[in-house]
Amino acid sequence: MTPLLLLLSLLLPGLILADCSGAPPATVWSICKNCSELPEYLLKCEDVLDLASLYNDTAAIEFKEKYGYGCLEMGGESYDDVKQTRVVCAALEDYSCYYDPLDMNPVKDRRIEDRASEKVFLSSFTKPCVKYTGHYFQTTLIFSLLLGILGVDRFCLGWTGIGVGKMLTIGGLGIWWIIDIILLITGNLVPNDKSNWETLF
Numbered sequence: 001m002t003p004l005l006l007l008l009s010l011l012l013p014g015l016i017l018a019d020c021s022g023a024p025p026a027t028v029w030s031i032c033k034n035c036s037e038l039p040e041y042l043l044k045c046e047d048v049l050d051l052a053s054l055y056n057d058t059a060a061i062e063f064k065e066k067y068g069y070g071c072l073e074m075g076g077e078s079y080d081d082v083k084q085t086r087v088v089c090a091a092l093e094d095y096s097c098y099y100d101p102l103d104m105n106p107v108k109d110r111r112i113e114d115r116a117s118e119k120v121f122l123s124s125f126t127k128p129c130v131k132y133t134g135h136y137f138q139t140t141l142i143f144s145l146l147l148g149i150l151g152v153d154r155f156c157l158g159w160t161g162i163g164v165g166k167m168l169t170i171g172g173l174g175i176w177w178i179i180d181i182i183l184l185i186t187g188n189l190v191p192n193d194k195s196n197w198e199t200l201f
Contacts, residue, residue: 035090035097036121045089048127050074052194069122071129074194084126090119133195137184144184149177153184158192 035043049070051060064070069086076082091097099119135157144153149171154163171177183189191197 033097035099035119036124038091038097040123040125042092043089043123044092045087045123045127048085048087048129048131050129050131074129074131075190075196076130083129085129086122086125087127088120089123090121130196131193132198133191133193135191135195135197136200137197138200141181141184144177144181148180149174153180153189157189 051063051070051072052074054060055063060070060072064072069088071083071085073083091099099121140153140156143156147153148166151163151166151171154160154166166172166176166180169176172179180189
């Protein structure tokens, strides 16, 4: 700590070494912020929650309505197709903000009450409902052109059963092989787990 900061910490300990973690909202100084007011770079947030992979359609919709976050469907071909969701976050440093579970998520039925001990809250910002699992379009296209007749492209994308059928029929005598190349180029052949293509840069 520099001498100037040391001097200030002795003179104004509440400003320099403010511990906001247990401060109730009524007695908080202006230096202390509610955790939900912190910028995104001061938060550690979970990945977007893929409800479709965890629950059936009815349970996923009920979860979304009750808690106010999670993705009913992942990915999309264009920006407008991709849904947005809030995410569960916590502050990076516990002392940098105060946590008030009743004030964090004021909308009814959107509180994360069962996780209050973890001091988590819903973000004020949203994130896109996309996930990446290591599938590259360029690599898949090369596999489809060179080894697609043996179903390698389908295996790489997680379509194992279809890949076996394509391999046993030698790419449907070449017809299936050409159809899959067209489907891939037009965006109709995507990873089985509904993840988005990884970007090169």
